[in-house]
Amino acid sequence: MPCLIDVADEAACSLGDCAAALDAVPFDPVDPESLSHAALWLRRLGNNRDFLGDVLVESLSARHRDEPAQAYGPQVIMLTAPGSSSFLRCAIWPGAGEGVLGASGQESFVYGLPHDHNFSFLTHGYFGPGYWSEFYEYDYDGVTGWAGEAAHLRPMGRHRLESDRIMLYRAHRDVHLQLPADALSVSVNVMHAVPAIRWLDQYTFDVERGTIAANVDCGPSESFLRLAVALGGDEALDLAEHFARRHPSDRLRVTAWDSLAARETDLARRDAIWAVAEGSGSRMVEMEARARRGVIAVPA
Ligand SMILES: [Fe+2]
Structure with missing residues (x-):
């Protein structure tokens, strides 16, 4: 204590x-x-x-x-x-x-x-x-x-x-x-x-x-990234792809994957994004991706 x-x-x-x-x-x-x-x-x-x-x-x-x-x-x-x-x-x-x-x-x-x-x-x-x-x-x-x-x-x-x-x-x-x-x-x-x-x-x-x-500590980088990706500019998408795979902060990597997945209304494509994230080499990202895949109900 x-x-x-x-x-x-x-x-x-x-x-x-x-x-x-x-x-x-x-x-x-x-x-x-x-x-x-x-x-x-x-x-x-x-x-x-x-x-x-x-x-x-x-x-x-x-x-x-x-x-x-x-x-x-x-x-x-x-x-x-x-x-x-x-x-x-x-x-x-x-x-x-x-x-x-x-x-x-x-x-x-x-x-x-x-x-x-x-x-x-x-x-x-x-x-x-x-x-x-x-x-x-x-x-x-x-x-x-x-x-x-x-x-x-x-x-x-x-x-x-x-x-x-x-x-x-x-x-x-x-x-x-x-x-x-x-x-x-x-x-x-x-x-x-x-x-x-x-x-x-x-x-x-x-x-x-x-x-x-x-x-729980969400810095401004997370907010900016979510907003930029939601707006859909090519540079924002490229940056999110880069951060998702290589950023030293696992938390920001999850945010990048979240931002990219949120753009997909098709559940199968959203699940496919999280499948890539799951195999991206970080234990933390893997487990967060697995949890998100668990709540996506992909139509048979
Ligand atoms: Fe406290």
Whole structure:
């Protein structure tokens, strides 16, 4: 499960000071000195009990005009723009009895969705009793990433992000199934940001079966490729054919095959595309292709 980082410090700092400290020493979660530095400044930011309220009031009064661009939902507030190695954000966790959970559904707040992360991050229980997690660990290098593949999850117990606690979630290792906090809670995160992140896999899991449920981090390349192929230009089709057979990312290879197959309304021809994909030399692509062929009902 995530590592408890024991940082005792009474000092408080501003958001700007914390951001500047993280800029001065790049955040590398596998480097003990860098990790201690980031945790110390997260502790100091956490000791500042006013900064987040100030950010919220400022954001509301400015109608979000200057808020850093982000790819998250309204549950997440970006505190700094992504830098060369990290950024700061906070996440709001509705309590179990709150109307917003009934209105929007727990899944809108990532509750009940077992997942790992394709990035490491430090998290601090800034406000409230903290969300609950059922934790698991798995061996990322031991899977290829197809839906239904055994992930050999190791249960690590049920815990919550206690108030004022700092923990390190390790990329591609810690899996959690989050459950609603007992009351509204807020966590503040130092997120490890690397340029390659969109090419790193993030999975959801079926913890009952102990398998990978889906490969969920979809970068802009996937969206652009799907759109270009759907528009049907010759260059887009050539590029999709090339990516489908040779791209180093298995995830993008599956997307390329998906894009090409989606153009075929004839089920036999669609199945033939997936048959080629199945024999294309990647275990992950093979298994995804096999699953898609399994749901194509080719007329006899
Ligand atoms: Fe998570």
